[in-house]
Amino acid sequence: xxxxxxxAIAWPYANAEIHVGNITxxxxxxxxxxxxxxxxxxxxxxxxxxxxxxxxxxxxADALGKPVEAVYKEYHAGFLELFRQLGxxxxxxxxxxxxxxxxVAQSVFLALKENGFLFTQKSMQWYSPAAKxxxxxxxxxxxxxxxxADGARSDQCDACGNVLEPEKLINPRARTGDGALELRxxxxxxxxxxxxxxxxxxxxxQRAGRMRETVLGESLGKIEAEGLKPRxxxxxxxxxxxxxxEGWEGKCLYVWxxxxxxxxxxxxxxxxxxxxxxAWHAWWVNPAARQFYFIGKDNIFFHTSLWPAExxxxxxxxxxxxxxxTGRLTVPYDVPANQFMNLEGQKISGSRNWAVWGxxxxxxxxxxxxxxxxxxxxxxxxxxxxxxxxxxxxxxNELVATWGNLANRVLSFCYKHWEGQVPAVDPEALRPADRxxxxxxEAGFDSVGRELEAVHLRAALQEAMRLASEVNKYxxxxxxxxxxxxDKDEAARSIYTALRAIDSLKVMLAPFLPFTCQRLHEFxxxxxxxxxxxxxxxxxxxxxxxxxxxxxxxxxxQWRPSELPPGAKLNPPAPLYKKLDESLITEERARLGKxxxxx
RNA sequence: GGCGAGGUAGCUCAACGGUGGAGCAGGGGACUCAUAAGCCCUUGGUUGUGGGUUCAAGUCCCACCCUCGCCA
Numbered sequence: 064x065x066x067x068x069x070x071a072i073a074w075p076y077a078n079a080e081i082h083v084g085n086i087t088x089x090x091x092x093x094x095x096x097x098x099x100x101x102x103x104x105x106x107x108x109x110x111x112x113x114x115x116x117x118x119x120x121x122x123x124a125d126a127l128g129k130p131v132e133a134v135y136k137e138y139h140a141g142f143l144e145l146f147r148q149l150g151x152x153x154x155x156x157x158x159x160x161x162x163x164x165x166x167v168a169q170s171v172f173l174a175l176k177e178n179g180f181l182f183t184q185k186s187m188q189w190y191s192p193a194a195k196x197x198x199x200x201x202x203x204x205x206x207x208x209x210x211x212a213d214g215a216r217s218d219q220c221d222a223c224g225n226v227l228e229p230e231k232l233i234n235p236r237a238r239t240g241d242g243a244l245e246l247r248x249x250x251x252x253x254x255x256x257x258x259x260x261x262x263x264x265x266x267x268x269q270r271a272g273r274m275r276e277t278v279l280g281e282s283l284g285k286i287e288a289e290g291l292k293p294r295x296x297x298x299x300x301x302x303x304x305x306x307x308x309e310g311w312e313g314k315c316l317y318v319w320x321x322x323x324x325x326x327x328x329x330x331x332x333x334x335x336x337x338x339x340x341x342a343w344h345a346w347w348v349n350p351a352a353r354q355f356y357f358i359g360k361d362n363i364f365f366h367t368s369l370w371p372a373e374x375x376x377x378x379x380x381x382x383x384x385x386x387x388x389t390g391r392l393t394v395p396y397d398v399p400a401n402q403f404m405n406l407e408g409q410k411i412s413g414s415r416n417w418a419v420w421g422x423x424x425x426x427x428x429x430x431x432x433x434x435x436x437x438x439x440x441x442x443x444x445x446x447x448x449x450x451x452x453x454x455x456x457x458x459x460n461e462l463v464a465t466w467g468n469l470a471n472r473v474l475s476f477c478y479k480h481w482e483g484q485v486p487a488v489d490p491e492a493l494r495p496a497d498r499x500x501x502x503x504x505e506a507g508f509d510s511v512g513r514e515l516e517a518v519h520l521r522a523a524l525q526e527a528m529r530l531a532s533e534v535n536k537y538x539x540x541x542x543x544x545x546x547x548x549x550d551k552d553e554a555a556r557s558i559y560t561a562l563r564a565i566d567s568l569k570v571m572l573a574p575f576l577p578f579t580c581q582r583l584h585e586f587x588x589x590x591x592x593x594x595x596x597x598x599x600x601x602x603x604x605x606x607x608x609x610x611x612x613x614x615x616x617x618x619x620x621q622w623r624p625s626e627l628p629p630g631a632k633l634n635p636p637a638p639l640y641k642k643l644d645e646s647l648i649t650e651e652r653a654r655l656g657k658x659x660x661x662x
Numbered sequence: 663g664g665c666g667a668g669g670u671a672g673c674u675c676a677a678c679g680g681u682g683g684a685g686c687a688g689g690g691g692a693c694u695c696a697u698a699a700g701c702c703c704u705u706g707g708u709u710g711u712g713g714g715u716u717c718a719a720g721u722c723c724c725a726c727c728c729u730c731g732c733c734a
Contacts, residue, residue: 219733460686
């Protein structure tokens with residue numbers, strides 16, 4: 064019975080390029096899980112998009128002297144290119160700046176309002192008469208009224224560590240250079256999270272068994288200690304989603320509230336693009352659907368507490384308002400958040416160019432080499448470190464030596480001695496040692512699968528690599544290069560066994576290494592590809608047009624042991640991976656912290 | 663500052679309160695099909711620091727130090 068799996072990935076913000084930390088933090092783990100479930104024959108929908116709204120994007124546009132829309136689209140286009148090259152197979156990667164997302168987000172807002180979870184409150188905020196805009200607290204700095212230190216942010220002083228009341232800040236000034244500031248009264252909608260606290264706690268307790276320690280501590284632990292407090296969900300901004308209430312012109316939905324709604328609006332857009340209006344119900348109005356959210360640790364609270372609160376608060380009212388239908392929205396199944404990846408011992412920093420940028424790295428390295436290192440080093444339980452020497456070592460000693468060499472040594476030996484065909488061995492005639500190896504390898508569909516189900520991706524890849532090593536040991540014991548001199552039938556049985564083991568391992572490794580496993584798949588002579596293909600499409604709506612990344616899948620259950628037909632014709636094999644030269648370690652280290660090259 | 667997570671071999675990570683392990687790197691060996699890859703054997707550790715509980719502590723408790731995240 065196929066399952067409905069939603070793979071929801073954090074929406075990258077439209078004011079910076081994507082680096083290896085972002086990739087290993089959310090996009091790559093999501094893609095691995097999505098590919099695994101597709102191979103299992105499950106119905107997978109993997110979505111994300113560019114978070115196009117909010118103050119940081121408008122400030123970036125100011126700094127560049129360009130229209131906001133042009134800035135978000137530039138980053139968006141870069142994201143699409145990266146995901147295609149790296150094989151991050153989004154069924155839909157869209158943006159928050161679409162007519163559809165506006166309508167969905169506004170419907171969630173109205174549902175919460177009708178259900179009594181919103182209230183309005185007036186407050187004083189810093190306003191720039193010159194720039195004619197209110198400034199968010201973190202863009203206002205001045206002298207701390209508690210310790211007297213200069214350079215305090217209006218909401219917090221880093222010198223004394225106190226949380227500040229913004230209107231008490233002394234000598235306030237805009238960090239954006241917007242000139243003198245004055246206090247003005249403004250009014251905003253608040254989400255009354257205190258009313259939803261019991262439901263959120265219950266939601267988290269039900270998931271305590273499978274959620275990671277880090278994720279639970281950051282959500283349930285905090286709520287139990289501090290409770291959930293109301294939080295504003297609107298802002299004085301003109302770039303964003305208008306508040307759908309009369310008299311509230313000039314105000315927008317706060318990005319923290321609105322961007323997460325993309326997990327719901329993207330599946331709806333995907334359904335429309337496919338001409339199947341209600342297809343999204345399979346993942347969103349279906350209690351049996353499993354939703355996985357792939358995010359970094361900085362985003363945990365938003366996804367484990369605020370987003371479920373929005374969904375539970377909107378309740379059945381959302382379906383009524385949005386589509387005139389009945390039904391309850393599905394809530395997240397798991398939020399396997401990752402920690403952070405550092406770079407050569409220091410925090411990744413875009414502004415200092417202390418980063419390995421995704422698109423830049425792909426100019427010099429194969430996608431699977433990057434995917435391999437980012438998976439074995441994924442920060443699942445704690446922060447990890449990208450180290451160029453380690454990257455070279457793991458590529459050469461593990462990916463090339465253990466797995467790539469295994470495939471190459473067997474395929475080329477076979478191709479040379481059996482005229483480009485799988486030896487025509489009767490599978491019934493296999494010896495005990497052959498059967499033992501195949502049993503060990505085929506058990507991997509369970510053991511690797513179990514780790515993938517639990518989103519233990521490092522362990523899953525490690526297990527698959529351990530199995531590859533078992534095939535190397537088998538070959539050493541069987542030694543077909545000796546057998547062939549005395550008894551070619553014996554050698555044929557050994558090579559057939561090894562080929563079948565490799566053919567199975569190819570499937571287990573495919574979620575991690577999709578490009579090279581597909582090549583290997585072709586060496587074996589298969590016609591049907593392992594995965595579908597990515598493509599882009601331009602969508603027009605009332606807001607203009609936007610380009611989306613999509614995925615056209617293939618129908619097949621391929622997560623199962625190889626049934627390699629004896630005598631099948633092979634294609635000429637070649638090495639799957641490149642050995643990397645150690646000289647690149649110094650070259651890459653020299654790049655760090657320098658001015659970025661022109662793209 | 664408050665809250666949360668983490669600190670284990672040179673590196674990356676494991677270890678229901680019960681003899682601290684694995685992979686890679688390092689050292690040695692036999693082989694040669696393969697990208698000098700693979701296979702066998704092997705050297706590495708006062709588990710951040712200081713106390714405590716216990717027959718027994720990496721694991722539980724207290725204090726401190728360091729790293730990272732959040733402050734709704």
